[in-house]
Amino acid sequence: MKRLSLIGLGIVDERSVPLMGIDRMKEADVVFAEFFTSILREGSIQRLKEIIEKEVTVLDREDVEEKELIMEALGSKDNVCFLTAGDPLTATTHQELRIDALKIGCQVDIINSGSIFTAAGGMSGLQHYKFGRTTTLGFPEENYFPTSPHEMICDNMERGLHSLVLLDIQAHNDRYMTAPEGCDIILRMEEKAGIGKIGPLTMAVAIVRAGREDGKVLYAPIGEMKEMDLGGPPHCLIIPGKLHFMEEEVLELFRSGDHFDKSIRSL
Amino acid sequence: MKRLSLIGLGIVDERSVPLMGIDRMKEADVVFAEFFTSILREGSIQRLKEIIEKEVTVLDREDVEEKELIMEALGSKDNVCFLTAGDPLTATTHQELRIDALKIGCQVDIINSGSIFTAAGGMSGLQHYKFGRTTTLGFPEENYFPTSPHEMICDNMERGLHSLVLLDIQAHNDRYMTAPEGCDIILRMEEKAGIGKIGPLTMAVAIVRAGREDGKVLYAPIGEMKEMDLGGPPHCLIIPGKLHFMEEEVLELFRSGDHFDKSIRSL
Numbered sequence A, B: 001m002k003r004l005s006l007i008g009l010g011i012v013d014e015r016s017v018p019l020m021g022i023d024r025m026k027e028a029d030v031v032f033a034e035f036f037t038s039i040l041r042e043g044s045i046q047r048l049k050e051i052i053e054k055e056v057t058v059l060d061r062e063d064v065e066e067k068e069l070i071m072e073a074l075g076s077k078d079n080v081c082f083l084t085a086g087d088p089l090t091a092t093t094h095q096e097l098r099i100d101a102l103k104i105g106c107q108v109d110i111i112n113s114g115s116i117f118t119a120a121g122g123m124s125g126l127q128h129y130k131f132g133r134t135t136t137l138g139f140p141e142e143n144y145f146p147t148s149p150h151e152m153i154c155d156n157m158e159r160g161l162h163s164l165v166l167l168d169i170q171a172h173n174d175r176y177m178t179a180p181e182g183c184d185i186i187l188r189m190e191e192k193a194g195i196g197k198i199g200p201l202t203m204a205v206a207i208v209r210a211g212r213e214d215g216k217v218l219y220a221p222i223g224e225m226k227e228m229d230l231g232g233p234p235h236c237l238i239i240p241g242k243l244h245f246m247e248e249e250v251l252e253l254f255r256s257g258d259h260f261d262k263s264i265r266s267l
Helices: A018-028 A045-054 A061-066 A066-078 A094-105 A116-124 A148-158 A179-193 A247-252 B019-027 B044-052 B059-066 B069-076 B091-103 B116-124 B146-156 B179-193 B245-253
Strands: A003-008 A030-034 A056-060 A079-084 A105-109 A135-137 A163-167 A203-207 A216-220 A235-239 B004-010 B028-032 B057-059 B078-085 B107-111 B136-137 B163-167 B204-206 B218-221 B234-241
Touching: A003 A018, A003 A030, A018 A045, A018 A079, A018 A105, A018 B019, A030 A061, A030 A066, A030 B078, A030 B146, A045 B028, A056 A066, A061 A094, A061 A179, A061 B091, A066 A079, A066 A094, A079 A094, A094 A105, A105 B116, A116 A163, A116 A203, A116 B028, A116 B116, A116 B146, A135 A148, A135 A179, A148 A179, A148 A235, A163 A179, A179 A203, A216 B116, A247 B091, A247 B245, B004 B019, B019 B044, B019 B078, B028 B059, B028 B069, B057 B069, B059 B069, B059 B091, B069 B078, B069 B091, B078 B091, B091 B107, B116 B163, B116 B234, B136 B146, B136 B179, B146 B163, B146 B179, B146 B234, B163 B179, B179 B204, B179 B234
Parallel strands: A003 A079, A003 A105, A030 A056, A030 A079, A135 A163, B004 B078, B004 B107, B028 B057, B028 B078, B136 B163
Antiparallel strands: A163 A235, A203 A216, A203 A235, B163 B234, B204 B218, B204 B234
């Protein structure tokens, strides 16, 4: 039976791939990958190729959405792998590929890996059960600046829930939104929407380079955070809701300039 | 500097561990693990020991909550690893351990892995952005049968959001709640709470043995699902909210008895 393996690469680099992902790639007839929905450390794919001793064809968004190359490969080969950073199937495009493969009678295997969806919550110290809906901030465009992410954050806040806020990735332009940029955009949305629930003193958690050796967690008011330099991508934000005392205790460890700075550098 | 590495083992077995997790264990002076918050395939730890060529001390809930053994190890050793199934830091107990280690000046590294929190959503085909709050069903006790999980599901439904419903694990009693048991409990909660939003015809998604070779997704009415035998643990449930047409298309593939049964056996 023909098999399509959707393999998550995790959130760091070739070393965040699970053993079974590596084994599956080694058996594969052809290996595709995409990096427009997320980002790994520089050189990850090169080093991965050396580990699996095989070529990896990186597809752009158009190729993945059209699905032609992958479906063609499934027509002529038995074992096709498709790699994405994070956990597979978090993006709609990948679900479409999965449906098409199932429809032609392929076996579709999913190999799970670390994802920012759970890593961010864990790093922040906030409880997974208290997260509301996740939202994503897009880079504002000249005539397009929807405030719906801001509404979603306010809605979560009102219910005492935390908001995971993912930040725009435009890999083709090498543009990755930072947590400070995100804070600025949230404040501008507040100005436009005028709900009055979020201000410069609202506290935010920046999750910076999650899972990496130079990863960082920072807890600061949005108004201060927007002026900071937190280094390279990837970043994301959490706007906390009502805090349990233990959540507060963890967050206090991540306030800027405190004596834990040295330890948190490696978080 | 002393270092505590919190390592996620993923959701399957020793092969769902990321390469960097294996490397870190190989360097470790001492390796602890716990399995009361989740479950891996039988024999995983034995096979992991062979891979890392090192002992792994499995702690029970009491040992982890008291933290004494791990903190003592950090006192006398430089490199201590603590392993958990899934992604680290999703359980409160692990956060407490992390805080204590940070407070004595340890470096705490987190090594992320696949988690049921994201794997379930991906397998179901439902969009991550449309999940509301996650809830957990506990085994009912004689004089304790709170209906709050049911309220949370209804609240999500009302807002058009999907609910991830985790199911009780009582590892010490070798009891793992199945999706059919979960459906039965949800219907009993409805009876008790009488909100009238959930009935036997409400559709549910069972995610069975996520990430494993004999994993399965099943889409069926709660009233039917509660009579089914879906095999061994781990299971979890999703109660969908408002469905996008593409979400519907995926779910239809997972209806019981349809021609995709053969393919989904390996999902």
